[in-house]
Amino acid sequence: MPALPEGLVLKGVSVEPRGRSIVAARVFQPGEIIATFNSPSIAIPDSPHLSTTCSGCLLPATPGSDPPSASQPARAVRACTGCRTVAYCSPACQRLDWATGGHKAECKIFKRVRAEGHDFLPTPVRALVQVLLRPEMGAAMGELEGHVDKFRRKSDKLWADMELQAMAALHYLGRETNAKSLAEAIEILCKSQVNSFNRLDEDIEQTGLFMNPALAMVNHSCIPNAFVQFVGRKAVLHAYQEIGKDEEIEISYIVPDVQKLPDSHTPDPLSSNESLNATVEEIYSWCSNPLLGLSESDKRKQLHRRWAACKPLRDSRTSAYAIEPLPRVLAEASIHFGEQGNFAYSLCISSFLATNVDPYKAAAPFAPQRVKGLLMIAKLLANTAPANPDASTGSSKALTSTKSLRGVISEALGKMDQATMCQILLELVVYHAPAAHSKEWSVFREAKELLGDLEALQGRETEEALVKAFMRNPNGAEEKLFFEQAIIGPLRELSAFCINILDSEFGS
Structure with a gap:
């Protein structure tokens, strides 16, 4: 079971109609930080941006401002000398990703990818590779729901794509592709799709994938009382309005903040037109x-x-x-x-x-x-x-x-x-x-x-x-x-x- 940050309590079990929920252990005021989610997690840029984004701090290369500004410094990135695929803006970021971001294990995987004539792995395949290479990540995802049967019934094409992604990951890992390994890989892909977040940063127009099993247990609401912001490799959960002790914490999986509060008195022109x-x-x-x-x-x-x-x-x-x-x-x-x-x-x-x-x-x-x-x-x-x-x-x-x-x-x-x-x-x-x-x-x-x-x-x-x-x-x-x-x-x-x-x- 993933460990929850202080201030959060897990209620319920996964077999209940609504499943498990995360509730507040104390009162949180509007704007207050409820919790910060670090590891075990996957935080990666979209694969097409690997060569222009630092895989350590997850910030893109930038020429900086003119004149130079402390708030908008120039940032150059250089490719990893091992795989020539991911890039870093500093030795510190490279050490960070090597130690905690999973690149130590995946570097040789990217070498194989390049040897076969490809620039990178698709983002979902890379996430799957990281889970398979990191035992702590796989263990933390163990109790998450993947709804595999729903994915299988949803679309033949979708299921076929997932099978191809699973086979690609197993191939580059050098692991045997059999019924058991394929089923395990597909289940991880399903869990990743259900429980991961689009790491959207509108300021720099970059997206990526963020996966933290503890954060994934926070339920969705169309009218949430909290929202998530991504800061480097961390996800920070903020209270959007006052949240009472033992009140369930809910976020929107679609957007990072609230569009309309339940007590809003603003007339809705669409409701009757x-x-x-x-x-x-x-x-x-x-x-x-x-x-x-x-x-x-x-x-x-x-x-x-x-x-x-x-x-x-x-x-x-x-x-x-x-x-x-x-x-x-x-x-x-x-x-x-x-x-x-x-x-x-x-x-x-x-x-x-x-x-x-x-x-x-x-x-x-x-x-x-x-x-x-x-x-x-x-x-x-x-x-x-x-x-x-x-x-x-x-x-x-x-x-x-x-x-x-x-x-x-x-x-x-x-x-x-x-x-x-x-x-x-x-x-x-x-x-x-x-x-x-x-x-x-x-x-x-x-x-x-x-x-x-x-x-x-x-x-x-x-x-x-x-x-x-x-x-x-x-x-x-x-x-x-x-x-x-x-x-x-x-x-x-x-x-x-x-x-x-x-x-x-x-x-x-």
């Missing part, structure tokens, strides 16, 4: 595809098409801006303008997401996407120049051309204390990032670095004192008023330009 449901079903898949890699012209065409397709969501009687794929379209538009150097437009859309979308998609202020959104706004504020005295100005009636719209936004920005806004947002990122992920998160490190640069500026002693007072006592009457005037009001003012921007750029 069949037409809107049909629209979402029709446009969701193609409107959610990333625009990365498209030409500038094709990106604009896609944004024009997607903005039009989302019109029913925009026009619904109950606000549906938090219903996908509309948030994705807004985010892609913000990225597009940022890439074009139009930081003011990107800032307005990001402000709209922060005030009108994210609080409904993820209610907790420490939700990872909300923390990342605050950092994005802070960086955009730093990149928006003061108002241009030559820019055109005017009232909302003048929002008929791109030039006049830019002028009005520029005028609005010129009246805002962008430095103070930026400092408050960075303070909030630093405060919430450990609960959202960890202090090892690149978002936390970048915010700390930017905050240090901002605090070094001269002549801001009064503003800095007000920011620090708010962070010490955010519920004080004066502090609340300061926050409303310094952040909430300006963000709402900027977000009010969002729909006009998108209509002017991508409307009919």
Whole structure:
């Protein structure tokens, strides 16, 4: 039986209808770390990224920032001299993977793979090889459910693929393929598919596989009270809301955080609108595809098409801006303008997401996407120049051309204390990032670095004192008023330009 971290208790048995469950041994507050899961575990990047990702710290090679930054250092990776397949960014990472990551045993396996003309093993096959090579991992997986019969009945093609994967692993291990060894290997493949996690890191757009038998016993819920973040070779379980003693801990196997809490009072526009449901079903898949890699012209065409397709969501009687794929379209538009150097437009859309979308998609202020959104706004504020005295100005009636719209936004920005806004947002990122992920998160490190640069500026002693007072006592009457005037009001003012921007750029 896998050992559970302190603070967790196993209840029930696997033969019960719901199976075993993990409950809290004490009360956990929102954002608190419930447990950290280390070994025995498998933590590997996807096989196609082996040559560009460090198999020790699981971070990809990167050229770093320009100018060099402590939060975004350059990282080069070099191939293992033994197998020439996996790569490492440092000798320390190589020693780590050699000792605890299983590469000591699999290095010679990859030599055989290369000798037969292949660059790597598919990710599921590599995971199977690691389990078969690591007795402690195999023993820890012993009591996990694999639902082999369900896999066998699900699809002949799926079962045939699993047989091929099992035979490949046994072949490269140099083990005999017979009925018994094949059945054991397939059972491990089934257990791996049922109990492993997609080690998704959206910040660096890398995926991989994480397998820890103790974490695998945490049950799924569509409305979870906890979420998992991956930090290097570890998985960190966070409380999304208060969890009482003896209350079951549940996570979503589909996404790393909560989309809607059970006590949310936000109306659901899809619950009673069949037409809107049909629209979402029709446009969701193609409107959610990333625009990365498209030409500038094709990106604009896609944004024009997607903005039009989302019109029913925009026009619904109950606000549906938090219903996908509309948030994705807004985010892609913000990225597009940022890439074009139009930081003011990107800032307005990001402000709209922060005030009108994210609080409904993820209610907790420490939700990872909300923390990342605050950092994005802070960086955009730093990149928006003061108002241009030559820019055109005017009232909302003048929002008929791109030039006049830019002028009005520029005028609005010129009246805002962008430095103070930026400092408050960075303070909030630093405060919430450990609960959202960890202090090892690149978002936390970048915010700390930017905050240090901002605090070094001269002549801001009064503003800095007000920011620090708010962070010490955010519920004080004066502090609340300061926050409303310094952040909430300006963000709402900027977000009010969002729909006009998108209509002017991508409307009919």
